[in-house]
Amino acid sequence: MFFSLETPLMSVPGSNQLRASNLAHYPELIARLGGDSRHILDHHGISPDNIGEDDEFLDCKTFVDLLEYSATSLKQPLLGLQLARLHREHAYGLVAHLCRSAPSVEQALTSFVNFLPMMHSPESDLRVVSGKEVTELRWCEKTSYGDNLQANLQGLYFNLSLISSLVGDEFSPNYLAIPRLFSADDQTVLEAELKCPVRLSQGQSSIAFSSGLLQQKPIGANRAMHSLIKAYLESLKSQHSSNVLTRVSQYIQSSASMSELSLESCADSLGISTRGLQLKLKQDDVKFSQLLQTERFKRAKLMLKDAQIAIAEVADQLGYSEHTSFDRAFKRWAGTTPQRYRAIHAVKNKSAN
Structure with missing residues (x-):
């Protein structure tokens, strides 16, 4: 078909x-x-x-x-x-x-x-x-x-x-x-x-x-x-929606500086209006802020595993102007503080060695 x-x-x-x-x-x-x-x-x-x-x-x-x-x-x-x-x-x-x-x-x-x-x-x-x-x-x-x-x-x-x-x-x-x-x-x-x-x-x-x-x-x-045409259009709609979500995710993941990421900058990069991007993401039941927070959490965990990177530097690289804001955000994500997460990971590494 x-x-x-x-x-x-x-x-x-x-x-x-x-x-x-x-x-x-x-x-x-x-x-x-x-x-x-x-x-x-x-x-x-x-x-x-x-x-x-x-x-x-x-x-x-x-x-x-x-x-x-x-x-x-x-x-x-x-x-x-x-x-x-x-x-x-x-x-x-x-x-x-x-x-x-x-x-x-x-x-x-x-x-x-x-x-x-x-x-x-x-x-x-x-x-x-x-x-x-x-x-x-x-x-x-x-x-x-x-x-x-x-x-x-x-x-x-x-x-x-x-x-x-x-x-x-x-x-x-x-x-x-x-x-x-x-x-x-x-x-x-x-x-x-x-x-x-x-x-x-x-x-x-x-x-x-x-x-x-x-x-x-x-x-x-x-x-x-009717079934034939509808199935094709639903397939096209799904592919179009997924393509936008994939492109947004790739934009966030490829960005070197989290502090410069915003819905507006992403929309501009994709050649879509800010309102248009919001509506397209809504079709996938997701918000730009959720995708951004997911990437921040992933990067935070990676950097916290490296004891050479100060927690203040981790917060700065993730776009947080205040150390306390990062602490609160990380606790929401992981259920514990950045300091505690680092300490737990250090113990696990020591036990493994």
């Missing part, structure tokens, strides 16, 4: 990145509107050769700024929506196939929430909130990128079309919600375009629909296909 290959079939975006497929058909749209897409892309430092490629990634802030600039300069307040509508294949790729093949709409949305951040952009924060009568698919970005109406509109349409592909084109949400980033006139136009009430929310977007749809069987339900 394809998910058992040693090399993953797909790469995944890093912190503050999203797939370049979000810009598929951007040149086509800009040309229709009388603009020069190559000039605009160059202005934002984006290579025209990379846009639309599923295995290429864009900086999220650059993407947001590009869409806002395009909408303003071309006087197209709903440009993000227009761009989303040009996608002939769903922008969410393999995740969309996973959702469509799910046994129920509820399982489809669970898969969507679980795998979209890894496959499309780790800056996506999604959840499903179910009520007795109404269920909402909610999402927002983990990092603020300033005005991002156009990216919100594109995401809104992508998510709306995903649900429509599960239950049919006749799908009609109870309402849609997007952050307060545009005028009442634009809201009226958007409602006419999407044929649905649009609410202005604070900080997050959502699609509301009848909770009864959750138990409905998607049009393309296929348990075998």
Whole structure:
């Protein structure tokens, strides 16, 4: 099966990145509107050769700024929506196939929430909130990128079309919600375009629909296909998570000076934002401070076995500015003081000799 290959079939975006497929058909749209897409892309430092490629990634802030600039300069307040509508294949790729093949709409949305951040952009924060009568698919970005109406509109349409592909084109949400980033006139136009009430929310977007749809069987339900794709994505997610944990551990272990180690310096070394690194480690149920303390304890034991190294020097090399702080930390680790640990080890060595 394809998910058992040693090399993953797909790469995944890093912190503050999203797939370049979000810009598929951007040149086509800009040309229709009388603009020069190559000039605009160059202005934002984006290579025209990379846009639309599923295995290429864009900086999220650059993407947001590009869409806002395009909408303003071309006087197209709903440009993000227009761009989303040009996608002939769903922008969410393999995740969309996973959702469509799910046994129920509820399982489809669970898969969507679980795998979209890894496959499309780790800056996506999604959840499903179910009520007795109404269920909402909610999402927002983990990092603020300033005005991002156009990216919100594109995401809104992508998510709306995903649900429509599960239950049919006749799908009609109870309402849609997007952050307060545009005028009442634009809201009226958007409602006419999407044929649905649009609410202005604070900080997050959502699609509301009848909770009864959750138990409905998607049009393309296929348990075998769903299991196959899900297993591959879980394997990829596990490998990606483990790779980050391994790299962090290697960074800590290879550092000569423990005093200079920090979450920020590690994130910078790995090319990941501090927040992004925290989230990736959280997936492995571990904190940077725990990994750091484990390495400190290992080094402390090694140095304490060498009677030529003063305990004050051990504390200093491990990044403790005060001897007493090291004493307390070591007692938490070993259940005894550094002095006692050294003495016990010395006795063991003497007995062995």
